[in-house]
Amino acid sequence: MNIRKTIGIAGTAKNTGKTTTTLSLLDYYYTKGVTIGLTSIGYDGETMDNVTGLPKPRLFVRKGLLIVTAEKCLQASSAKVKILENLGINTPLGKLVCAVVEREGLIVTAGPNQSHHLRTVRDLLFRYGAELIIVDGALGRIAPMIETDGFIMATGASYKLDSYQVARHAHYLAEICNYPQSAKDLLKDPAWVKLLDSRATVVWNSLGEILAEVDESLLNPEQLGSFYNHSSDVRGLYCPGLITTQCLQKLGEIPFSRGMTYIFSDPIKLIVGNDLKVTHDFLTTVQQEGSALGYKQMIPLMAITVNPFYPKYRYESGNYETAYIDKGQLLEEVTSIANVPVFDIVQDSCTNLAKIIFDTGK
Amino acid sequence: MSRKKVLLVPLDPVHDVGLKMIRRGLDDAGHETILLPPDIPVHEIVQEIVKQRADTVLVSRTLGYGVAELLANFVDLLDVVGVRSRINLGIGGMAIRPELAAELGFDAGFGPGTTVEEALAFVEGREYVEASQKIVKNKKEMAEGYSYSYRHEGIQAKLNLIVDMILNWAANKTSPGVQRAAIREELWDVNRWRNYESMTDFYNEYKLYCDDLGKNYYEKGILHPKTRRFTKEEIISSEEYVRRTQEVIKIPKLQHNRTKPLVFNQYGTGCPFMDIGHIKVSEAWGADGVVHFDPSWGARSEGFLDGFLTHQEDGTVITPANLNRIKRALEKSTLWQVRAHRGLNTPETIVLAGKIGADLTKINIAYGCLGAGTDPARMTVDGIWAIRYAAKYNLPFDVVTNEELCGVPAYKAFAGMLITTALGIRLGGKPILQPLFCKSPEVMVGGQMKDNYVEFNAAKIMALRQIIDAPIWPGAPVGFLTQTEDRVQSSASTAFHASLAAMLGVDAVTIASSDEAYSGGPISVPSKIDTLRAVGEGFRFFGQTPLASTPQMEVWRDTIVSGIDSVLAKIVERDDFVQSLYEGILGNREDGAYPGRNGKDTVTTI
Numbered sequence: 001m002n003i004r005k006t007i008g009i010a011g012t013a014k015n016t017g018k019t020t021t022t023l024s025l026l027d028y029y030y031t032k033g034v035t036i037g038l039t040s041i042g043y044d045g046e047t048m049d050n051v052t053g054l055p056k057p058r059l060f061v062r063k064g065l066l067i068v069t070a071e072k073c074l075q076a077s078s079a080k081v082k083i084l085e086n087l088g089i090n091t092p093l094g095k096l097v098c099a100v101v102e103r104e105g106l107i108v109t110a111g112p113n114q115s116h117h118l119r120t121v122r123d124l125l126f127r128y129g130a131e132l133i134i135v136d137g138a139l140g141r142i143a144p145m146i147e148t149d150g151f152i153m154a155t156g157a158s159y160k161l162d163s164y165q166v167a168r169h170a171h172y173l174a175e176i177c178n179y180p181q182s183a184k185d186l187l188k189d190p191a192w193v194k195l196l197d198s199r200a201t202v203v204w205n206s207l208g209e210i211l212a213e214v215d216e217s218l219l220n221p222e223q224l225g226s227f228y229n230h231s232s233d234v235r236g237l238y239c240p241g242l243i244t245t246q247c248l249q250k251l252g253e254i255p256f257s258r259g260m261t262y263i264f265s266d267p268i269k270l271i272v273g274n275d276l277k278v279t280h281d282f283l284t285t286v287q288q289e290g291s292a293l294g295y296k297q298m299i300p301l302m303a304i305t306v307n308p309f310y311p312k313y314r315y316e317s318g319n320y321e322t323a324y325i326d327k328g329q330l331l332e333e334v335t336s337i338a339n340v341p342v343f344d345i346v347q348d349s350c351t352n353l354a355k356i357i358f359d360t361g362k
Numbered sequence: 363m364s365r366k367k368v369l370l371v372p373l374d375p376v377h378d379v380g381l382k383m384i385r386r387g388l389d390d391a392g393h394e395t396i397l398l399p400p401d402i403p404v405h406e407i408v409q410e411i412v413k414q415r416a417d418t419v420l421v422s423r424t425l426g427y428g429v430a431e432l433l434a435n436f437v438d439l440l441d442v443v444g445v446r447s448r449i450n451l452g453i454g455g456m457a458i459r460p461e462l463a464a465e466l467g468f469d470a471g472f473g474p475g476t477t478v479e480e481a482l483a484f485v486e487g488r489e490y491v492e493a494s495q496k497i498v499k500n501k502k503e504m505a506e507g508y509s510y511s512y513r514h515e516g517i518q519a520k521l522n523l524i525v526d527m528i529l530n531w532a533a534n535k536t537s538p539g540v541q542r543a544a545i546r547e548e549l550w551d552v553n554r555w556r557n558y559e560s561m562t563d564f565y566n567e568y569k570l571y572c573d574d575l576g577k578n579y580y581e582k583g584i585l586h587p588k589t590r591r592f593t594k595e596e597i598i599s600s601e602e603y604v605r606r607t608q609e610v611i612k613i614p615k616l617q618h619n620r621t622k623p624l625v626f627n628q629y630g631t632g633c634p635f636m637d638i639g640h641i642k643v644s645e646a647w648g649a650d651g652v653v654h655f656d657p658s659w660g661a662r663s664e665g666f667l668d669g670f671l672t673h674q675e676d677g678t679v680i681t682p683a684n685l686n687r688i689k690r691a692l693e694k695s696t697l698w699q700v701r702a703h704r705g706l707n708t709p710e711t712i713v714l715a716g717k718i719g720a721d722l723t724k725i726n727i728a729y730g731c732l733g734a735g736t737d738p739a740r741m742t743v744d745g746i747w748a749i750r751y752a753a754k755y756n757l758p759f760d761v762v763t764n765e766e767l768c769g770v771p772a773y774k775a776f777a778g779m780l781i782t783t784a785l786g787i788r789l790g791g792k793p794i795l796q797p798l799f800c801k802s803p804e805v806m807v808g809g810q811m812k813d814n815y816v817e818f819n820a821a822k823i824m825a826l827r828q829i830i831d832a833p834i835w836p837g838a839p840v841g842f843l844t845q846t847e848d849r850v851q852s853s854a855s856t857a858f859h860a861s862l863a864a865m866l867g868v869d870a871v872t873i874a875s876s877d878e879a880y881s882g883g884p885i886s887v888p889s890k891i892d893t894l895r896a897v898g899e900g901f902r903f904f905g906q907t908p909l910a911s912t913p914q915m916e917v918w919r920d921t922i923v924s925g926i927d928s929v930l931a932k933i934v935e936r937d938d939f940v941q942s943l944y945e946g947i948l949g950n951r952e953d954g955a956y957p958g959r960n961g962k963d964t965v966t967t968i
Contacts, residue, residue: 013431043465070464075610092463092471113437113467116447138465140434143441217443219409242442244405272438273404 004130006122007302007357008144008151010137012159012169017307017345019044019057021154022136024350025357029132030062032360037130039068039111039121042138043093045077046108054311054320058106065101066130068121069109070094079105084128089117098124109136118147132358146268150300152357154345155334156307157325167333170304172276174340177267177301179283180293183238186261196263196296201239203227208236217241221250228254236261240296245274248282260291266299302357304338305345306330366393366485369416371407372400373423373433380454380476381422387478388485404432408439411449418450418485421468424457430466437467452484499613499695501721502624502650504833504869505758505792514829514923520930521784528785528939532746534968537961538571538664539744543709543751545571552717555682572665579667586659589671589679592635597670600635604691607642613695616648616898619906623863624697624870625897628839630655631884632673634684638691643887647894651697651722653838653872654688656680661705661734662960666714676884680711685718697721702748703762704734706961709747716755723752723759724796725786728778728948732955733765738943740961745782749789758792760835767842769803769954772822773925778948780926781939783832794833794869797822799859800842803954810918815844816862820909821918823866828923836863839874847880853892857900864901865909873897 009025011018022044029036038061045059061067061079071094074081080103087096093110096117101107112118118135125133135148145151153173160166183196192208200213201223211230214223218239224247227234234256243251243264264270270279283293308330312323327344335342343353354360368388372378378400385395396414398407411419421436423429433453440446453463454472463471470484483489512518549564569580578584585591592600616625627644629637629652641652657677670683678684685700692698699722702711708730712723727745731738752759761782763775779795786793799819805811810818819836826834841859845852853876863871875885876892933942942948949955 043461078606090469092460092468110464114446115441138467140431141438141467143438219405269442272442273435
């Protein structure tokens with residue numbers, strides 16, 4: 001028996017191959033008879049890129065696919081769909097509707113773009129019988145991935161032209177997402193799990209007593225001042241909100257004793273808006289010092305897809321043209337250091353990727 | 363409605379004028395606004411939003427390299443910090459569209475042209491209904507409200523004499539074209555034909571009046587060499603295309619605040635399937651009507667073929683099946699004109715168009731003879747019957763004056779137009795005057811457009827209005843001979859001519875596509891969109907501004923009116939309309955008009 005899942009497809013930048021990855025997964029699961037629910041946190045399936053004006057892969061969908069998209073997108077779609085339900089959620093392109101594809105064709109998707117709306121959409125798609133939900137990402141947006149059971153990151157030349165930099169970034173991402181453990185396994189006493197219900201950032205001592213608490217999100221290093229007073233007694237820290245690069249650096253400077261337990265809400269809150277190298281280095285350093293790292297909610301990075309394509313800006317004409325970097329080198333460099341399975345989705349069939357993310361049971 | 367706290371965020375260092383305008387509107391509506399200084403780091407803005415507990419955040423930012431990523435990151439931060447779900451988040455700026463706002467994770471995107479009312483509706487959580495979504499188009503009856511009464515007694519008297527003259531001359535005459543029209547009228551039942559019922563009685567009688575092309579078709583099944591039938595697959599996909607397009611099409615309006623002119627667009631690629639595609643594009647970009655163009659040989663043949671046929675050259679063959687399929691593809695609001703004006707099938711075209719459900723047709727005896735190659739006697743006999751059928755099927759018809767393009771001066775062409783018009787009124791029809799808005803040989807030689815295209819074209823309309831109260835539809839298309847192969851120039855010129863027509867208060871205009879004169883093959887869809895967009899923009903630009911009359915317009919108006927009067931006087935004096943055509947009173951060889959020879963000696967006495 002397979003277990004229902006929600007998988008996100010995020011991208012490090014535009015044109016990294018999110019839609020191509022989505023398309024090949026849709027194709028694969030269609031042949032396997034898996035009922036898919038598709039939605040997008042951005043705007044996908046358009047003819048031209050909204051920023052570069054370059055042609056984009058169109059989203060071709062087959063009969064039986066469940067989809068959540070904005071009303072106005074249906075007017076621009078050639079696939080025929082039957083609307084099952086209007087969700088009443090507003091978007092710039094009208095209200096979200098849940099629909100089923102009745103006749104194959106092209107479709108444009110623009111779904112929920114806030115995390116809590118994605119939750120509603122996810123529950124609805126499961127109710128209509130989806131076995132696997134695919135959430136197509138939006139340029140550089142990662143916050144809504146919090147509602148998935150794991151995600152794929154599409155990266156490539158469009159993010160950075162130097163494939164070593166692409167590989168380093170993929171490495172940081174994989175380490176941040178996959179290295180820390182589930183928080184529950186790290187708490188000395190199972191009863192301490194209530195510490196993780198805190199809406200504030202807290203530090204506790206060896207008895208699990210809260211010594212200090214500050215705001216939910218750590219945006220400004222000054223917020224951490226009160227932790228200095230207790231640094232030698234502190235044995236654990238939990239931050240339920242966002243933590244910025246500056247605050248993470250500051251946290252590293254506080255003279256906590258060795259063998260600390262650092263718990264964060266989820267990897268997304270360490271990634272958004274941050275310098276991943278700093279985050280990665282922080283995690284590595286505290287780990288080397290014998291501290292433990294955990295997330296209240298695990299969101300694994302399941303695989304990385306690489307794409308050698310990038311839009312090249314032409315100064316003489318002020319527009320973009322299609323260009324590529326060396327695809328063999330890109331795949332090799334990313335694979336060698338990423339620590340997660342890496343695929344060239346244009347080159348390879350997506351069978352192996354599909355197997356990793358969802359057991360069809362068929 | 364509760365008072366909202368609105369944070370205005372100029373992420374753009376320069377362009378915050380839009381936010382300032384919106385701020386004023388919001389303040390006036392009683393909301394609390396806080397305008398942040400420009401260029402603050404994203405983290406600080408997020409902190410400010412948290413601190414201020416704003417209900418709505420409006421960001422302004424011009425798109426540029428890397429900006430999309432910056433904005434996406436901003437939205438992500440709001441989401442992760444947990445405030446995204448409790449604020450209304452909008453973005454505005456150049457190049458911002460709702461699609462991009464959706465992609466970046468905003469609740470709304472406001473591009474150039476956003477009104478303060480729109481932003482206010484967003485802040486107050488009201489649904490904003492775009493004006494364009496409210497439009498419901500209905501077919502318009504162009505002749506409605508016109509009395510067809512004359513305002514120039516001298517011309518009226520002469521036209522009456524000429525109409526008597528024509529009707530008397532034709533009273534005992536007929537032609538193969540008239541015969542076929544009568545057979546089509548009596549024996550061809552459109553419903554039986556649509557049901558694929560046998561129509562042998564019709565075919566047996568009909569082919570007797572056809573030339574070899576028709577006879578070969580009805581007796582041996584041979585088609586015109588440049589035509590072929592559609593394959594079954596092509597028919598299926600054409601039907602599928604129409605069905606899918608009709609499911610989604612939305613019909614905009616081009617006229618802005620005006621009720622007229624209606625905008626017509628021509629089609630006639632040779633392939634009715636492609637025509638249907640062109641028609642759907644015209645409709646989707648706001649055309650109110652479409653005009654069917656048939657091949658030039660259609661005017662020289664006696665009789666129509668049948669079948670769903672495609673033609674490898676310009677012009678879409680008139681057959682019942684072609685017209686029927688095109689008719690079925692039209693939106694309810696689209697006016698459909700099938701031209702009958704110029705050849706050996708003129709009266710039958712009207713019967714067929716009437717039975718299949720066209721809205722308008724086109725007839726002009728003088729132009730049919732002098733510019734389109736049909737024998738004057740034949741064209742006159744056929745023209746009278748064409749008008750009778752147009753009256754019977756309630757098809758208003760324009761009286762086009764394309765002989766101007768050959769070099770016939772406007773006043774002579776207008777005299778011919780007014781004769782067909784007078785005949786139309788006498789026979790119970792609804793004629794529509796169709797002067798050309800063109801850079802004709804007459805003005806090239808005479809210099810009337812040396813400075814501008816406005817005054818002479820306006821004078822033409824003023825002249826016609828001084829003669830009769832009738833609908834006017836400049837065409838066809840407007841701007842003839844002013845357009846070049848440069849699509850921008852061509853669109854601009856079309857838009858200016860259409861706008862001039864609008865300012866003169868005419869009832870309709872026909873516009874060309876931007877590549878119409880230079881496509882070297884079927885015109886392209888983008889070029890259709892070019893001119894429809896340009897014309898819409900022209901109408902928007904001028905709105906309901908009227909055109910002021912100039913002394914020069916009045917001089918030319920009077921010259922045209924007196925010219926018309928003198929031409930009509932000559933015909934009255936000659937006392938023979940058909941001979942007047944042969945002899946060049948309505949346009950002679952020197953003008954570039956040659957009496958046509960198609961159908962010569964085919965008029966018979968009953």
